[in-house]
Amino acid sequence: MKMIVLLLLISQHASGVEVYKGAESVLLPCQVSVGVSSSDTAAVWDRVGLSNPTVHLRMQKGDDLDERDDLSGQNDLYQHRTSMRVDALQTGVLSLTLRKPTFSDSGNYTCIYRKYGQDQSKTAVQLKVSEQPPPPPVWPKVLAAVLVPLIILAAAFALFVYKRMKDREAQQAEVVEVPQGEKSVLLRFKTTADLPQDVTVKWGDSNNMMVHVYESGNHQPDKQDQDYRGRTEMDEDPLRTKDLSLTLKDLHFTDSGVYTCTVYKDRHMLLQKSVTLSVFVPSPEVVNVTNEEKSVLLPFKTTADLPQDVTVEWTDSNNMKVHVYESGNNQPGKQDQDYRGRTEMDEDPLRNKDLSLTLKDLHLTDSGVYTCTVYNKDGHMLIQKSVTLNVFDPPVRSYGTVYGKKSYLLEFKKTNKLDQISKVEWERIYPKYKFIKEITRHQGNEKDLSLNLKDLRLTDSGIYTCTAYKENGDILLQQSVTFSVRDFQLEKVEVTEGVESVLLPFKTTADLHYVVGVYWTVSEPTQMMVNYFDVTKNNQPGLQHKDYKGRTEMNEDLLRTGDLSLTLKKPLPTDSRSYTCTVSNKDGRILLQKVVILRVRATLRGTIEDMLPWKRRRTAPKPEVKEERNTNQEGVSLMEVHSA
Structure with a gap:
């Protein structure tokens, strides 16, 4: 009977080890492959989350293959409680025996095998120390000899499976996804443990920054990192309600990462849970417009409560500054030259939560991705949105067949951008023929970009494109027409x-x-x-x-x-x-x-x-x-x- 109970008390599997409090010892498994000569090797057992993580160290130096334990740097919590095989480094069996396991021993352990000072392999082992289940009920002595072993075995196995399923559910990595612009997000952590009132609850992020601290029965905002002050919230009495969840407000794009809640008592870790937060940017919105339109709106409305000292910056695909709103005012002096006088935002975008941008006097070269980014006073990005703008030509105009005419006028649309035009070219592109009509600003009629075709021939039929260029060579206007001579x-x-x-x-x-x-x-x-x-x-x-x-x-x-x-x-x-x-x-x-x-x-x-x-x-x-x-x-x- 004792042998059966012992087997039930200790259970090992690939992802971790579970043992009940009161067991004599527990074995944390670890095995590696070693060569014939294993000089200058070491096995180190560490525990994640301790200021001094060393649990056990075994070394082998020189060619005499003499192994020995070096416990000079061992954490005080494990003194006189750990041991390894005397031939561990020679055989590769690096399992650690931990005597008298307690609740505070629960956690993640790492077995590291080193050779010549370099880590060769790492094995993670999770230890769970649980409460001893209540003893089975006493049956009449008449049935004890037959039924007790089977009932105990079945009950213990069922309890073990149930606890493993619950533990696996609790340990499963939780991922929370939220689109940027949301006001807050809840990082959940509810426990069934009866925690003492003198524990410390700490939430930290991926960069080891302190997100929130609950200690001595009170929240400790002074112990938070500056970036999180005023942005976090927990239950008023989390130990009584057993709800250690954290609400993170005023979300930033850079808030994405892993958040870990750890419960300590006298520097011993009792509970721990990690939540992965992903603050994602929605897919870019696409806006299509013809270059005949006077303006286009790049939409960006948010629900976030933004402080008045933020900077709103619109940029294009080439990282050129399209529009800047800062210190409560638009900043035309910080715009790129190509966008000056062509952009407009809401008069009070922060109060109205409307960061949309109006782009006027459209060019074909305005096509691209426009990104609006909001920074706080420290230069950290708070929210961001991208809008893809497609500025395209209107449909090709079609001219009917010309019968017997000596000339025909291919009309170009009226424009108010003549002062920006440096050169105009007409080219027949289909069928491909290098027929180019070039007009400069100092030649011809500047108010009419139309082309008069004379001495018409049957081969003049095709698609004609008129292109107007700016002084720097960028295309300002473009229009195509089809023309048929018969x-x-x-x-x-x-x-x-x-x-x-x-x-x-x-x-x-x-x-x-x-x-x-x-x-x-x-x-x-x-x-x-x-x-x-x-x-x-x-x-x-x-x-x-x-x-x-x-x-x-x-x-x-x-x-x-x-x-x-x-x-x-x-x-x-x-x-x-x-x-x-x-x-x-x-x-x-x-x-x-x-x-x-x-x-x-x-x-x-x-x-x-x-x-x-x-x-x-x-x-x-x-x-x-x-x-x-x-x-x-x-x-x-x-x-x-x-x-x-």
């Missing part, structure tokens, strides 16, 4: 039924270098393909409507000769329609277009045949010209001409 012709052809063929004429002197497709179509009564020519595949009879198969012919070398005419064989009165020839480039852009209105007059014989019901022909509709909107692959609106 040659359009209209002709009538009349023949009599019975002729062998009719020619639908279309000759051009235009540069057909960019042409990839030439096709003739009719649109009435339905859209039909009459003839299709592809530069790579030549004529495509498979695309023709069945009424025209075998009846059409075009010049074999039409792009070189410029003769795009179509020959229609055996024309009939039902062929009287409007025929449209369209010339397009590889991007689907229409370059040339011609409409030929064909009328085939019926003969007397044809009229008689037409009077017979089974040979009745449909009368061709009277042709007329109408315009339709057509959108090419790039979304550019073009004027297409068809006949009905």
Whole structure:
């Protein structure tokens, strides 16, 4: 029975050791791998949280492999209570035996193996000294011999599992996340322990700064670090309520870190808990605006109660100062030159808790990340927010097809920034062509940045971009327009039924270098393909409507000769329609277009045949010209001409 109870009293596992108060001893396990020769080695047991952390030291020096304990620097709490194996350093079994464990021995221990003065390995062991559970109830003697061992074993095991689960839950690292701008955060620490009234409760941060102290039945603000004074709060009587939680107010971004609450009595640690606090900055807000807008608001509203002596500073992606509010006033003298006269904040941003910034006179180069940071008088950051600003061009303007004009004006929007413009460039960027029109401030009409294109050609079609630069080379304004030039012709052809063929004429002197497709179509009564020519595949009879198969012919070398005419064989009165020839480039852009209105007059014989019901022909509709909107692959609106 004693052996069973002993096994229940002491339990070891990978993350720690638990023992009940009153046990004769407890073993803190530690084992390392050692070489054949282990001279100049040492094993050190330390305890975390003590001013003198040394619990036990065992050394081996020289080649005689003689091991000995060096307890001259041992903490007084462990005198005559620790021991290790006599061959610990030779075998690598560095386990520590601690006799007569008490509640104050609970804590985190570290086993350090050193060789030639250098740490080779560290093993952490957590010791938990618990209260002895109450003895099991007394059963009738008749059942004792059979039931007592089993009941004791089951009860002890259940108690052990329960306590381990509770301890694991208590020891689990707690993480508290809070967005910056919140007024306060609670770092929780509730205990079930009955603590004496003469203990000291200390909260500290990752930098060993004193956050809050409760001692001698009172809170001790004088013992706090300066950064935390007036910002912390605990329960008025934490020992009675067993609530050692800490409220941290007026949160700063730099408050992120690990906060540890430790309970001491006579320099002995009784309880300890750590809470990780993360004060995070929300994801940057994105603001989109066109450069045609007069201004944009970079929003930043906070709920924090900020003191009047803080500094509010807006900066851009290049760390240039956009706006500074300090000592209750805006500080234009501290702005970067590019932002002077272009920014504005609330008249009393701290009282209204509105730190938003208005940026005026927008440039394309204003795009980027803008960060507002609030510092206290000591230069410590309190809160921060970033806003991503995208300043973009308005949608590309589209100009319709120009028919037969000798010149055309590509208009540029009106602007009040002429005094800031040093140079203006017009460039056709699609199709790519190095056509640049440069205007300086001392040439041309400064009030009108529009470009007048003269001597129009079919190849002038494309996307044009106008860029206005500042004196330092930065882009101030930019606008793109699409422009399409198309040659359009209209002709009538009349023949009599019975002729062998009719020619639908279309000759051009235009540069057909960019042409990839030439096709003739009719649109009435339905859209039909009459003839299709592809530069790579030549004529495509498979695309023709069945009424025209075998009846059409075009010049074999039409792009070189410029003769795009179509020959229609055996024309009939039902062929009287409007025929449209369209010339397009590889991007689907229409370059040339011609409409030929064909009328085939019926003969007397044809009229008689037409009077017979089974040979009745449909009368061709009277042709007329109408315009339709057509959108090419790039979304550019073009004027297409068809006949009905």
